[in-house]
Amino acid sequence: MNNQKIISREEWLEIRKAHLEKEKAFTLQKDQLSRDRRELPWVRVEKEYVFDGPNGKETLEQLFEGRSQLIVYHFMFGPNEKEGCKSCSFWADNFNGAIVHLNHRDITMIAVSKAGLSTLEEYKKRMGWRFKWVSSFSNDFNRDYKVSFTKEEIEKGEKLYNFGTVEAPHDEAHGISVFYKNEQGEVFHTYSTYSRGLDMVNSAYQYMDLVPKGRGNEEDLSYSMAWVQRHDSYNY
Template identity: 55%
Template structure:
């Protein structure tokens, strides 16, 4: 990090107030974007999905519990892997402890992966997480919401991710989908992928307030520094 200019308190305050105006404008734009997101039309979920959870089989409707809204985090965990994605684990660390507050706003939260439940439960215990997490291994759920890719699609690079055809370095990808219900009818309201998940990572938002920021420019890719939280301090 190159050293910034060192100025008087008065000069710093003038620069800070100028930046504050830009921050306020950003907040107004973000509020407007959030309002536009809430105005998106809904799609009724007609297909039946069954998930494996600690209490047995559950439908998508049952993942809501008594809540009217459901946030699903598509956690990258391929059936052949022995542990979940480290970057998705970074996201999960930022919701652990916070997901209980969503219930106060009539919103349920659940992570969904294709890995079998036994692997999910073992990894969840290792990480010390408490949020709900179920397996979609026997359904098309991950494929239908464009976060898992069938072998033939993945082999030829003909996959759809983040609303476009592209290649992806893994057969699993991260994402987040939102659902609402009216009675027992379930509707898909929103999905986001890739950089759209950035806002979920509170640690990044803290780093963005510092002089060094995320400090990732020299890394082979943005999240190369991220580890499972029990592996920091190891090679």
């Protein structure tokens, strides 16, 4: 940072306007990518999934809560864990304020984890979150959408994740899956994204990308998000 070039305001404006053209081009590319995403084909959900939630037993269809679109955040929280994943907690801190706006655009958003409902509710209360969170402990939802892995996969050292084979140090992973329900009540899987595909929905990261130090020294850490703590665990 000490070697950053210092110039006049006039020079800065010219360079900034040149960079703005790149930003505009990126925005247009992103708009096209989003259109392409919406035009991807769908897969009918044939299997019935029943979840444990604050309203009791609910099917995937019921989780739409009368809307036609459902976003599921696959939150890493295994059945034998007492706390949710630190990184997923970082993402979940972005949910509360957004969901009311999503609801008014015909979108329901929830989190799903393998941990039991009482454990999820306790952690949710600790974190001060209000979003709906259901347990998939008694169904195959996490396995089918490639965010939970078997003991054999872990022992083998590889798993199918993010549409490819990767190393498997953990039995849980994070992601987002999107579903649509038509007027006949049929449910379709329309999209899933994993790993860095989730960057786009983390507003804190988007702000970090605006400042001189960016995301800090993530490349020097044991893994990129080693710095993240649960929001009640930072030492100020």
